[in-house]
Amino acid sequence: MAEPLLDVRALSKRFAGSGDGVFAVKEASFTLQRGETMGLVGESGCGKSTLARLLLNLIIPDQGSVVIDGTVFTGAPRRAQRKLRRRVQIVFQDALSSLNPRMTVGVNIAEPMRLQGLGTATERRAAVRALLDLVGLRAGDSERYPHEFSGGQCQRIAIARALILRPDIVVFDEAVSALDVSIRAQILRLMLDLQQRFGLAYLFISHDLGVVRRVSDRIAVMYLGRIVELGPAEELCRAPLHPYTAALLRAIPIADPRRMRVNDLGLTEGEAARPDKRMPGCAFQPRCAQRLPRCAHEPPALATLSTGRSVACFLHSSADHSTGLTRSDVP
């Protein structure tokens, strides 16, 4: 199999804080192929944005590395980092606040090019015009200011800015979460169109498994800093392996009163703990209805099963930490 475009190797990040600090990301590993979408799903505070920032080299991991197309991004020399940075771009949830309010839309979109010292002013303007057209805005919009645009339009502007350096990988961190359903569908369609045209690879982060399922080829499920399940999107949603993935799926209200009413919603004990306590066993154990005695003492490692799917749970026998697997990927 071809070398992955992106190879995330056992990334860990702890933030200083009271006590042991916050273990925001623990030994997260996955790969991304060209043109592929990986969904990253999990509840608030589980470490999704921290993982995104590690990928973009915006923060330095305590352990692990990010490899882009065979070149190590993490800790690379300044020049190499600068070049690699062009290849991964990000779109945030709150597009308006990620744009500079005092600069016109055109200047905002061209900013990454200017920072990288690429192109002449004329070339940058031409690039902006082409991108505005690509994301469904008018060329004249480049002279207006971000606050004159709606949430969905700001998200289009943010996508244009993310694309101006012709990246290979775009990270969407809750990029459609704040949008109404009618606008959300517009932005998702735009994302998918752009992916097809340019062969982009996406990391699509959301707390909403319904949306993640729609756009992802594979899905990684995070719980308290760890990836607890990783596999092909449809299989993972149809037959989840990890009890947490199953809990997420059961809790999603289906938009059809004939299929689901409130009493059919699956309830899971408790709420996610804060990741500031070192837990000896499985992080989901306090909420897990299927927990085994050993779950309280031993941490299950993410291991690949014979089906090619990965899960970190003792209910799936090969997910045994004694196998020594610390990272795994589904090819």
Add this chain to the structure above:
Amino acid sequence: MSSADDVVLEVRDLRTRFGAAHGGIVAVDGLTLQLRRGCTTALVGESGSGKSATALSIMRLIDPPGAIIGGSVRYDGRDLLSLDEIAMRHVRGARIGMIFQDPLTSLNPALSIGGQIAETILAHETVQRGVALQRAVALLERVGIDHAASRAADYPHHFSGGMRQRVLIATAIACNPEIIIADEPTTALDVTVQAKVLRLLHDLQQEMQASLLLITHDLGVVATMADDVAVMYAGRIVEYADVDSIFHRPRHPYTQALLGCMAGIEDDRQAPLEPIAGAPPDLRALPPGCRFAPRCTQALGSCQQQEPALQRLSATHHAACLRLDAMVDG
């Protein structure tokens, strides 16, 4: 939407303006709605469609220069809009309990949660403080807070988002209201926590036989919770029906388009993503005629001339569209 004696609260032709009489916007423009005993009505619509404005108007909490400029809210044989402020204060919080959209601003950070619930009780009933505090603990238990007696002394920042929402629910039901208004009660919550809060709201409502007005933009929440559904667009109700009709026989092009977007997002990758073109109108510059016309795939020339009124299709189904006859059912 059902026999008159079932109706606990009836909103008629409600109109609410934000800002001054000149230069303001009419956020709710002729809204009619009935809440039935023991039933849940979902008010659904996109951001800015006027859902919160409707709830705040029912509670008469529109701050000047904004004002309620028309209509009536009939409850218990009276029009709430013509009550004096003292009488209204008794209704607000006691007969109608409200869970506001922004949970952070609705809890006082400097007061223990037991204390806040007791305050609500003391504001409406003449009981001793100790009794009110005891009832607060019982309420916390009822909404599923473990170790309620000791946790009552804790402050809001000690609670997770889901727990805070439970506290707000406890406050809203403290005086056994006949009506509960919950404005996006689960929007900020994780999905596993949302499921539990929805179940709690439903169980309490059944137990108390209260009417629940549930405001949300999430069609999944609507489908699982509602008996009746009112779909809002740009300050008006465009379709109003029982939940099954809304999801299986929607008649308004906006409702149909909204469900189309959802299907594209929720179903498998093969289902087409069908966005609604454009965006909701600016309330300062409404299009002529039907407010949905600029985005509507069914629009004819007449749609730009005449504003459609809510029309009765059956005892439980109403829609506001000029092309209802032309369009097939479902």
